[in-house]
Amino acid sequence: NTIGVIFDLDGVIVDTAKYHYLAWKKLADALGFEFTEANNELLKGVSRVRSLEILLGIGKVTVSETEKQKMLISKNEDYLGYITKMNANEILPGAEKLLNTLDALGIHYVLGSASKNAELILKQVNLYHRFYGIVDGNDVSKAKPDPEVFLIGAKKLNLSPEKCIVFEDAIAGVEAANIAGMTSVGIGDKETLKAADFNFNNLTEIPEDFFSKFSI
Ligand code: G6P
Ligand code: MG
Numbered sequence: 001n002t003i004g005v006i007f008d009l010d011g012v013i014v015d016t017a018k019y020h021y022l023a024w025k026k027l028a029d030a031l032g033f034e035f036t037e038a039n040n041e042l043l044k045g046v047s048r049v050r051s052l053e054i055l056l057g058i059g060k061v062t063v064s065e066t067e068k069q070k071m072l073i074s075k076n077e078d079y080l081g082y083i084t085k086m087n088a089n090e091i092l093p094g095a096e097k098l099l100n101t102l103d104a105l106g107i108h109y110v111l112g113s114a115s116k117n118a119e120l121i122l123k124q125v126n127l128y129h130r131f132y133g134i135v136d137g138n139d140v141s142k143a144k145p146d147p148e149v150f151l152i153g154a155k156k157l158n159l160s161p162e163k164c165i166v167f168e169d170a171i172a173g174v175e176a177a178n179i180a181g182m183t184s185v186g187i188g189d190k191e192t193l194k195a196a197d198f199n200f201n202n203l204t205e206i207p208e209d210f211f212s213k214f215s216i
Contacts, residue, residue: 003214004157004164006150009113011169012187013095014125019082023075024055033059045170047114047143048072086124094203099130105211108132112153114144144172147180
C-alpha cells in the first residue's frame with residue numbers, strides 16, 4: 001500500500017491516560033502539591049522520566065537522583081495496578097471499527113507509543129496481534145516531541161514519512177508527527193491540539209471515507 005497509519009496508544013486506542021494521571025497525582029499528593037488535569041496535558045505522550053521531571057517542575061520540588069528512581073518505580077507500580085486489570089472494554093469508542101476499516105482497505109498500521117508498557121496493554125485488550133509492527137518506549141532513546149518513534153514506525157511500514165498518517169491525543173505527539181513530516185490527526189480537544197492537520201474529538205468521528213483523500 002502507498003499509505004500507512006501510526007497509532008499512539010494511551011488516549012487514542014485505550015483509555016489509559018486517566019490511569020497515568022491518577023498515578024502521577026498520587027505522587028504529587030504525597031509531595032504536597034496540586035496536580036491538575038490541565039497540568040496533565042503536558043505529560044501526555046511524554047516519556048516516564050521526562051514526565052517526572054515536568055511534574056517535579058510543576059511542584060517546584062528538587063529531589064536526589066536516588067529519590068527520582070524510587071518515584072519512577074512506585075509510579076509505575078501504581079500504574080501497573082490499573083492496567084493489569086484492563087480488558088477489551090477499555091478500548092476507546094471507534095478504535096476497533098477504525099482498525100477494521102484499515103484492514104478492509106489493506107492499509108498497514110503500526111503502534112508508535114512512548115510507553116514501555118505498550119505490549120502488556122495491547123495484550124490485555126487483545127489487540128496486540130492486529131498491529132503490523134510495534135514501536136514503543138523500549139525502542140527509542142528520544143521522547144516525543146522528538147520524531148524518532150514515528151520515524152522508526154515509518155521504517156517498519158516501509159514507507160517514507162509523508163506517506164504516514166499519525167493518530168495522536170498529545171500535544172507532544174502531534175508535534176513529533178509534524179516534525180517527522182507526517183500527516184497528524186489530533187484526537188481530543190481541538191484547541192489543545194490545534195497544531196494537528198486534522199482534528200476529531202474521538203475516533204468515532206472519523207468519516208468512513210477519511211483515507212480516500214490520501215492516495216492509495
Ligand atoms: C505515553 C503516555 C504518557 C506516558 C508515556 C510513558 O506516551 O501518554 O503519559 O508517560 O507513555 O509510559 P510508561 O508506560 O512507559 O510509563
Ligand atoms: Mg497518547
